[in-house]
Amino acid sequence: MQAPKYQSLKDHVYHYIAEKIQDGTLQPNQKINEAEICKRLDISRTPTREALFQLASDNLLVYIPRRGFTVKAFDSKKKLDYSQIIGVLDALAATLAVERLKPSELMRMEELVDKIDADIDKRYFEDYYSDQYRFHEIYTLNCDNPTLIELLGSMKNSFIKQAYTSDDKEKLARVLKQVNGEHRKIIDLFRTANKAGLEAALQYHWRIIDDEML
Template identity: 30%
Template sequence: MRKKPIERHQTLREKILETIRESILKGNLKPGEKVAEPELAERFGISRTPIREAFRQLESEGYLTVIPRKGAVVTELSERDVSEFYAIKSILEGYAARLAARNLSPRDIDKLEQINKRLEQLAEEGDVKNFYRIHNEFHDLFIKASGNEKLAELIEQVGMKFNRLRMASLSLPGRMEISVAEHRKIIAAFRDKDGESADNLVSRTAALGGKVLIQSMGGSHSHKDAINLLDEAVDI
């Protein structure tokens, strides 16, 4: 009897999170715009407490900034934010891949291939939300295999703060397909136990994510430049 309210509460919370995330990613909620608690409370038929809990979660992911006595507003992101995050991501995950290359078992590598096949299906379906979730599983597997717990914790902490950037990058046309293609090369490097190549490939993929996102931030013309950059990446 006690489980039902908990399950319902979690479901509502996830709906609130998804609604706000998608509104921000699609541009319906603009940077600096306030996210109204009363409207969400009325829409979902709930009190403001679970909404505030969702706001705190979205703040930790980089979507919102909660300002005392003002409420939650959409976080404004600069090109510098993007550039700095992807520089860090490139270095940390590249190093994790280098370490993982000597630790991954044949079974681990087979699992990476299975995950990437699933990602290929999701890319064909245009399912960004589930692609993002499974994409994390791919990276989590080799990061864990690095054997460096502090490195894995650091990557998780940095990644959580910039979930919004990662989702936005994967949402760009053609970005998911590029990710799948890059993963194939990374898997091949893992099979060869080639840590240097794995490091370079993972670093390059992260750097590409940052470049295309920066290109897309300047309007329709820049968005086209981002797509052109992705097209060029296929031939790298």
């Protein structure tokens, strides 16, 4: 795998590992194999280590001296803390993006909602995670606040995958259908430029899906 020319080597490693965390390939508390990453990406140890320390700084990994890096795990309190912060920040991004979203972008959000329904029906939960991320990314990238975009990206990467975990796939599917219904309501709020509604809807949307629901 060759690193894209527009990325530094450190960024290439960073995004590679972040994606593996996001899609569930790397699980909470799993140790990162630095040698394997260097070999797979054909990248030297220095940019790999730089990326790992950056991932630790961004709360995706934990660094343990003399033992290396592991994927950060979230307990119930940490999940709640993150969900509250992400809800507020995502709501802010949405209200800032209201006047900036193009009709074509709203149509793309509708297409993703339909795709998410199909993901859930087929029990393609990995596709669900990536498609719902793209849904929220459309308006987030239109908020015209690079600092907010960067902060949300970092928090979501480390949080989303761990927010919805269940061994009961049928119950998980029912819950995710409910969550996707909220995506449709969010689109309607964007169409009517209802900032107060968006703020309330998104803060609720990022709540923790708890054990009683799953």
